[in-house]
Every structure is written in C-alpha cells, then in structure tokens.
Amino acid sequence: MTELRLYLAQRISAAIMVPLVLLHIGVMIYAIQGGLSAEEILGRTRGSLLWGVVYGIFVLAVALHAAIGLRNILREWCSLQGVLLNTLSWIFAAGSLVMGLRAVAAVVGSA
Amino acid sequence: MQDSIANPIRVKVWRGDAGGGRFADFDVPPQPAQTVLDVVTWIQRNADASLSYRFACRVGMCGSCAMMVNGAPRWTCRTHVNKVIDGNRLTIEPLRNLPVIKDLACDMSGFFEKWKQAEGQFAGSASRHQPVAAISPRDWQRGAANAAIECINCAICYAACDVVAWNREYLGPAALNRAWSLQNDTRDRRHSERLQAVTADGGCLQCHSQQGCAAHCPNELNPTASIAGLKRMVTVGSLRRKKL
Numbered sequence: 001m002t003e004l005r006l007y008l009a010q011r012i013s014a015a016i017m018v019p020l021v022l023l024h025i026g027v028m029i030y031a032i033q034g035g036l037s038a039e040e041i042l043g044r045t046r047g048s049l050l051w052g053v054v055y056g057i058f059v060l061a062v063a064l065h066a067a068i069g070l071r072n073i074l075r076e077w078c079s080l081q082g083v084l085l086n087t088l089s090w091i092f093a094a095g096s097l098v099m100g101l102r103a104v105a106a107v108v109g110s111a
Numbered sequence: 112m113q114d115s116i117a118n119p120i121r122v123k124v125w126r127g128d129a130g131g132g133r134f135a136d137f138d139v140p141p142q143p144a145q146t147v148l149d150v151v152t153w154i155q156r157n158a159d160a161s162l163s164y165r166f167a168c169r170v171g172m173c174g175s176c177a178m179m180v181n182g183a184p185r186w187t188c189r190t191h192v193n194k195v196i197d198g199n200r201l202t203i204e205p206l207r208n209l210p211v212i213k214d215l216a217c218d219m220s221g222f223f224e225k226w227k228q229a230e231g232q233f234a235g236s237a238s239r240h241q242p243v244a245a246i247s248p249r250d251w252q253r254g255a256a257n258a259a260i261e262c263i264n265c266a267i268c269y270a271a272c273d274v275v276a277w278n279r280e281y282l283g284p285a286a287l288n289r290a291w292s293l294q295n296d297t298r299d300r301r302h303s304e305r306l307q308a309v310t311a312d313g314g315c316l317q318c319h320s321q322q323g324c325a326a327h328c329p330n331e332l333n334p335t336a337s338i339a340g341l342k343r344m345v346t347v348g349s350l351r352r353k354k355l
Contacts, residue, residue: 004349007316011346076277 006068013065020058045107052108059100067093116141116192117199122150124162125204128213134202135159147180147187147195151203151215164215171329174265178215179204184270186329207270222266222283229286229314230305236298244298252295259292259337261330268324268334280313284324284334287315291337294344306341306348315341 031041045051071089074080080088119138126135137154148166155162166176171189178187180195181202192201209217237244246253268284269275275283290309293299309315315338324334 003312003314003316004310004345007342008346008349076274 006071010065010068013061013068016057016061017065020054020061023054024058042107046110048108052104055104055107056101059097059104062100063093063096066096116196119199120150120192120196121200122154123200123202124151124154124215126162126214127211129211132211132214141192145192147178147185147190147192147201147203148176150192150201151178151187162215163213165217172263174263177206177265177267177270179207179270184267184327186265186267189329206266208272208275209266209270217266219266222269222285223264225282226264226286226289228308229282229290230301230308231286231289231293233293233296234299234301236300246297250297252297255340256292256295259288259295259332259334262288262292262332263330265329267327267329271323271327273321273323274317274319278313278317281317282309282313282315284318284338287318287341288324288332288334288337290315291340294341306344309341310345315345318342 031044067089070092071085074085074088118141120141122137122139123134124137126132137158139150139153139158142149148169151162151164152166155164164176164178166188167173168175169188171186174186176187177184179185179202180187180190181197181200183195184206185195187203195201203215205211205215206217209219209222212218262285264285266285268288272281272284274281287309290305294302294305299305318335318338320335320339322333322335325332325336328334
C-alpha cells in the first residue's frame with residue numbers, strides 16, 4: 001500500500017526532524033552568546049563526525065518529508081497523477097538531498 | 112446575531128441544473144424566528160413555484176435540508192435568518208462538492224456510495240438467538256463510538272471539506288466518522304475489512320486535519336477527531352505488522 005508507506009514515512013521523518021531542529025536551534029543560541037564568526041563555527045564543525053551524522057540524518061529526513069508533502073500538493077492542487085507525479089516528487093527529493101548533503105559536506109568537511 | 116432585519120430580505124437563490132445556472136433575486140418579508148428553510152419555502156410558495164429544494168422533518172433530524180447559506184454549509188431548518196444574514200442579504204446555493212440535480216437539490220448518491228465504500232454498514236457478530244452483548248457505558252471504545260454516533264448524514268461536513276473538493280476519490284468526513292464509530296463497536300465483525308477500506312487511496316490518510324467538518328457540523332460532532340482515531344488505528348496496525 002504505497003499511500004500508507006508514504007504516510008508513515010512522512011510521520012517518521014517528522015519525528016526525526018523535531019529533536020534535531022531543537023538541537024540545532026539550542027546549540028546555535030548557546031554558541032553565539034558571546035558572538036561568533038562563521039570562521040569560528042566552521043573551526044568547530046570541520047572534521048566533526050558527530051555534526052556530520054546529525055546534519056546528514058536531518059537532510060535525509062527533510063528530503064523525504066518535503067518531497068512527500070510536495071507530492072500531496074501536486075496531486076491535490078495540480079491534479080497530477082501516476083508517473084509524472086512520482087517523477088517530479090523523486091526529482092525534488094533527489095535535488096533536496098544533493099543540495100543538503102553538499103551543505104553538510106561544506107560545514108563538516110576539511111577546508 | 113442581528114437584532115432586527117430590514118424589510119425586505121434580499122435573497123439570491125441559485126437556479127439551474129448540472130449543466131449550469133445563475134442566481135435569481137427575491138424579496139422576502141422578515142418574520143419572527145424565521146429560519147432559512149422558511150425563506151426558501153416562502154419563495155417557493157409565493158414567488159416561484161418551480162424552485163426545487165429538499166426537506167423533510169424541519170427539526171434537524173433527517174439531514175435533508177442542508178444548503179450553502181452566505182457561503183457556509185448549514186442545516187437550513189435550524190438556522191435562524193438573524194444569525195447568518197449579512198445586512199439584509201442572504202445568498203442560498205446548493206451544497207458544495209455535490210452534483211446539482213436542480214436548483215437547491217443535490218444528488219446525494221455519491222455521498223452515500225462513499226459511506227458504503229468505507230464499510231459504513233454494521234455487521235453483527237451474533238444472531239438474534241444469542242444474548243444481547245453487555246457493553247459498559249464506561250468502556251472507552253463505547254465512549255469513542257458515542258462521540259461519533261449522532262451523525263444525521265446531512266453532508267454539511269462533506270460540503271465544508273477542502274480535501275473532498277481537491278480529491279474526488281476522498282471518502283469524506285461523514286463516511287470516515289461512521290467507520291470510526293463502527294471500529295469502536297465491539298459487536299461488529301468487519302473491523303479488518305473496514306480498516307483496509309479506510310486505508311486505501313482516498314481514505315483517512317488523505318485528511319489534512321483542517322477541521323472544516325468539525326467547524327460546520329450542526330450536531331457539533333468532530334469528524335476530524337474520528338479520522339485522527341482511524342489514522343492512529345491504521346498506524347499502530349501497520350507498525351505491528353498487521354495485514355493491511
């Protein structure tokens with residue numbers, strides 16, 4: 001049952017995102033208390049496996065969650081169906097994933 | 112609520128059929144405690160006998176007189192004019208999301224067909240020769256069924272639902288609300304089949320929880336909560352690897 005799987009995947013990805021968003025905001029607020037430059041942030045994140053895993057999981061969840069939501073919108077508002085609907089949704093998911101993972105690589109990868 | 116209504120009430124009534132139509136204007140004298148159904152009946156009896164509309168009980172039990180009144184779906188027999196009138200204007204249209212037969216009368220067959228698709232019929236597990244099932248009023252399932260059971264099938268929730276407007280396959284709030292009340296009826300024997308029916312494409316998973324149904328239900332039911340209950344049932348069932 002595809003619709004059931006998509007429904008579950010969207011809820012599970014949302015459940016993954018909630019703590020990660022709170023962690024992201026919490027760390028940001030904590031870290032910039034005394035003022036922090038981009039260079040200093042990158043100095044802490046580069047080479048960190050932990051932040052790579054955290055943001056990597058977050059990007060995966062976002063790509064999945066947003067693509068399923070967009071699929072619903074395309075289906076209901078644009079009356080798209082079948083192969084076209086699924087292809088567009090996959091393209092959006094793949095695009096989000098590639099852009100997100102590039103950003104993660106830039107933050108945690110070596111300079 | 113408006114204390115006094117100017118004479119006459121300027122009423123726009125949609126006239127036409129499935130092929131299309133237009134609004135016709137009528138002036139109706141205000142009356143004390145006048146309902147929207149009284150207004151429509153006055154027009155049919157005094158201004159235009161060819162106006163078609165549907166009603167039966169006039170006391171909010173049969174669910175047949177629902178129409179769009181100033182843009183919102185309402186049971187017209189229990190809607191006082193002074194509660195919904197805009198200045199001295201009333202606009203009355205057939206229910207949204209349903210095909211029009213003529214004027215204010217809609218074709219309800221699709222609505223009831225979806226009710227059947229959602230396995231809305233009770234399927235008893237005992238015969239008349241067996242003792243009556245003992246169900247405690249304190250049982251939580253009885254409570255859940257009770258909360259959903261007073262539906263009169265007026266299709267107001269169906270007209271209020273944007274998901275129905277966007278997705279013609281969607282079963283709609285009334286059918287799913289009915290399914291929820293039966294899923295909580297321990298005497299019913301088709302729980303598994305019903306859960307499959309409401310999980311299929313067009314079922315409960317399509318609901319966006321916008322709560323238009325709950326906001327407009329004249330009996331103050333909450334079909335959104337019933338659908339949320341079905342979603343929980345489906346989710347738990349699938350995570351426990353029950354066959355769906």
